[in-house]
Amino acid sequence: MNKQITLAMGNGGEENNELISKVFYKAFANEILEKSEDAAVIHNGELAFSTDSFTVSPIFFPGGDIGKLAICGTCNDLAMMGAKPKYLTCSVIIEEGFSLEELEKIVDSMKKELAINNAVIVSGDTKVVPKGSVDKIFINTTGIGEIEQKGVSANKISEDDVILLSRDIGCHGATIFAAREGIELSSNLQSDCASLYVQVEALIKEGINITAMRDATRGGVSAVLNEWAKQSNICIEVQEEKIPVSQEVYGLCEMLGFEAMNLANEGTFILAIPKADAAKAINVLRRFENSANSVEIAQITQEYPAKVILKSGHGTKRFLEMPTGELLPRIC
Amino acid sequence: MGELQLKDLYTGFRDPEVIQGYAKLIEEEAKKLSSPINIMEVCGGHTHTIMKYGLQQLLPENINFLHGPGCPVCIMPKERIDHAYILAMQEDVILVTLGDMIKVPGSKGSLQDARAQGADVRFVYSPLDTLKIAKENPEKKIIFFAIGFETTTPMSAALLDVVVKQNISNILFHINHVTVPEAMELLLADDECKIDAFLGPSHVSVISGSQIYDKFPSEYKKPVVVGGFEPVDVMESISMIVRQFAQKRCELEVQYKRAVNTEGNLKAQTLNENYFEKAPHFRFRGLGDIPNGGLKLRDEYSAYNAEVLYEELLKSELIDDHKLCICGDILKGKATPPQCSIFGTACKPSTPMGSCMVSSEGACAAYYKYGNLL
Numbered sequence: 001m002n003k004q005i006t007l008a009m010g011n012g013g014e015e016n017n018e019l020i021s022k023v024f025y026k027a028f029a030n031e032i033l034e035k036s037e038d039a040a041v042i043h044n045g046e047l048a049f050s051t052d053s054f055t056v057s058p059i060f061f062p063g064g065d066i067g068k069l070a071i072c073g074t075c076n077d078l079a080m081m082g083a084k085p086k087y088l089t090c091s092v093i094i095e096e097g098f099s100l101e102e103l104e105k106i107v108d109s110m111k112k113e114l115a116i117n118n119a120v121i122v123s124g125d126t127k128v129v130p131k132g133s134v135d136k137i138f139i140n141t142t143g144i145g146e147i148e149q150k151g152v153s154a155n156k157i158s159e160d161d162v163i164l165l166s167r168d169i170g171c172h173g174a175t176i177f178a179a180r181e182g183i184e185l186s187s188n189l190q191s192d193c194a195s196l197y198v199q200v201e202a203l204i205k206e207g208i209n210i211t212a213m214r215d216a217t218r219g220g221v222s223a224v225l226n227e228w229a230k231q232s233n234i235c236i237e238v239q240e241e242k243i244p245v246s247q248e249v250y251g252l253c254e255m256l257g258f259e260a261m262n263l264a265n266e267g268t269f270i271l272a273i274p275k276a277d278a279a280k281a282i283n284v285l286r287r288f289e290n291s292a293n294s295v296e297i298a299q300i301t302q303e304y305p306a307k308v309i310l311k312s313g314h315g316t317k318r319f320l321e322m323p324t325g326e327l328l329p330r331i332c
Numbered sequence: 333m334g335e336l337q338l339k340d341l342y343t344g345f346r347d348p349e350v351i352q353g354y355a356k357l358i359e360e361e362a363k364k365l366s367s368p369i370n371i372m373e374v375c376g377g378h379t380h381t382i383m384k385y386g387l388q389q390l391l392p393e394n395i396n397f398l399h400g401p402g403c404p405v406c407i408m409p410k411e412r413i414d415h416a417y418i419l420a421m422q423e424d425v426i427l428v429t430l431g432d433m434i435k436v437p438g439s440k441g442s443l444q445d446a447r448a449q450g451a452d453v454r455f456v457y458s459p460l461d462t463l464k465i466a467k468e469n470p471e472k473k474i475i476f477f478a479i480g481f482e483t484t485t486p487m488s489a490a491l492l493d494v495v496v497k498q499n500i501s502n503i504l505f506h507i508n509h510v511t512v513p514e515a516m517e518l519l520l521a522d523d524e525c526k527i528d529a530f531l532g533p534s535h536v537s538v539i540s541g542s543q544i545y546d547k548f549p550s551e552y553k554k555p556v557v558v559g560g561f562e563p564v565d566v567m568e569s570i571s572m573i574v575r576q577f578a579q580k581r582c583e584l585e586v587q588y589k590r591a592v593n594t595e596g597n598l599k600a601q602t603l604n605e606n607y608f609e610k611a612p613h614f615r616f617r618g619l620g621d622i623p624n625g626g627l628k629l630r631d632e633y634s635a636y637n638a639e640v641l642y643e644e645l646l647k648s649e650l651i652d653d654h655k656l657c658i659c660g661d662i663l664k665g666k667a668t669p670p671q672c673s674i675f676g677t678a679c680k681p682s683t684p685m686g687s688c689m690v691s692s693e694g695a696c697a698a699y700y701k702y703g704n705l706l
């Protein structure tokens with residue numbers, strides 16, 4: 001591992017995992033943490049507990065802002081464990097000189113997103129630091145949720161399950177990249193940033209027996225599928241042409257040499273569902289605008305345990321690896 | 333007629349039925365061959381198309397690919413990366429370059445490491461974006477570390493053109509532009525060379541024309557097909573090469589006729605010639621010194637040449653790769669990445685030891701990323 005922290009170590013991919021396992025897990029190891037779920041399951045399996053920090057730049061982007069993201073991010077981590085988000089804390093680090101008007105706009109976004117989740121902020125902290133110490137504003141949220149369906153876990157996916165995807169991928173990553181680098185696109189591209197508990201709640205109410213769920217944030221769909229393949233020691237065989245990618249995201253990927261599967265999402269999730277429940281789960285998801293195009297994308301086998309295989313429409317196959325490095329555009 | 337969408341530009345070139353159709357055609361033609369054909373795809377872009385779409389899996393056993401030296405990041409020797417590192421570490425300098433050049437390790441580390449140490453290193457999509465950085469930072473020297481084959485050279489020349497004509501004093505250049513035909517000739521001069529034919533990169537010929545390969549069929553008796561980068565383009569190009577062998581022909585052919593002609597882009601060529609001339613020598617990583625293999629700034633533009641202005645800081649000592657790294661043999665088409673003892677173990681995209689593992693166009697990165705199920 002590199003002796004200094006590099007941007008690649010925060011990419012949600014291989015370097016990020018290495019940093020977490022060799023530094024944090026090494027020091028903090030315990031049974032709950034080592035399960036590597038989206039949220040820790042505590043209190044006899046009744047509560048889910050999760051934290052996340054938000055440092056996005058730019059702080060306002062098409063489809064959302066850092067405030068909306070800070071609520072969606074933590075609430076979604078809870079929702080992915082089958083938990084109803086209830087109580088959040090909010091800690092804000094603000095750079096001297098930041099505009100009060102923008103801060104109020106961010107807080108207003110947070111308020112609206114909390115209402116969607118029916119969750120409340122019950123504690124918080126505010127720090128103001130000298131100019132240059134942080135990039136405008138950093139927000140940390142921590143949340144507790146009540147587990148509505150027990151046993152959701154990325155560690156128990158089997159050949160009895162299939163993999164579903166809730167919507168088209170890469171919108172958040174592509175939006176942020178285009179906004180950050182000043183790439184002007186004449187398109188409707190916007191972040192998929194959204195709260196997911198509403199969909200999860202509907203699945204639970206319909207009696208779907210969810211095996212595992214994960215929102216495909218940093219590292220994208222590639223990272224989630226690879227993590228699941230390793231955690232459950234299974235082979236995930238993905239049919240490439242089934243993965244929905246919007247015209248806008250495809251365009252940006254073509255132009256810069258990116259893969260949509262590696263781009264971040266903030267309102268797109270992947271589900272492992274027993275084969276018998278898959279069609280019903282898709283019907284439930286399709287009731288919602290944010291998951292109207294949900295599809296089955298992969299089967300589980302034991303052909304190459306702990307690996308993800310991408311199968312093409314022209315009859316070839318290859319491994320889908322964990323993303324590595326910083327997202328950098330191709331040269332020519 | 334509806335609005336033209338980007339998807340319309342490539343969908344047909346990824347059509348599964350067309351790809352499979354070419355696979356059948358190649359299989360039929362390949363039955364007529366008396367011996368296997370080793371096709372070198374010169375450019376890393378082709379390597380990635382072949383690996384990403386698993387094209388080798390569709391081809392008969394007597395058609396092999398050799399991966400070539402046509403990746404600007406892979407062929408950059410350590411001493412040139414050290415130049416970039418040293419320049420980036422100067423207090424009043426912003427170092428600007430393209431894409432994943434910032435990940436390649438030199439002897440002191442990569443530009444990414446320099447950035448972690450506090451250096452101001454930025455990547456741009458187009459060299460012309462450097463103008464904005466220069467305008468926003470009038471107190472800094474902006475050094476454009478120019479890299480790439482024929483494809484990216486006109487973009488550097490266009491930046492130089494603006495800088496010279498507008499007399500912008502805070503943009504300097506470190507030129508590392510290289511050329512494809514000289515590298516191909518060097519490979520053929522090797523006694524152990526296994527190359528039977530070349531798949532030439534279409535984007536190079538969009539600029540330089542197909543004419544740059546004239547001598548390969550005539551003097552070296554090696555067919556060249558200039559091909560595009562989509563899977564259908566590559567499959568059609570392979571079919572054209574195989575057919576030449578089946579019919580005992582040896583010619584220069586263009587598959588990518590939608591953008592390549594004999595002469596190329598004359599305007600871009602003139603712009604290049606205004607500012608650059610052949611460097612007598614340019615050392616390619618793994619391949620060694622290639623006479624006329626690179627370009628340098630013309631002497632009249634020395635005032636913009638960072639290599640001249642910072643000469644005292646920049647060492648000219650040559651630095652070889654780690655002794656276990658076989659990037660050199662891979663770039664020459666003599667070895668494939670899995671034959672390297674450190675492939676995927678000590679050398680991975682997250683901890684690259686050789687440049688072929690760093691670049692998104694590198695052969696090792698392609699093997700690592702896309703695996704090989706066959």
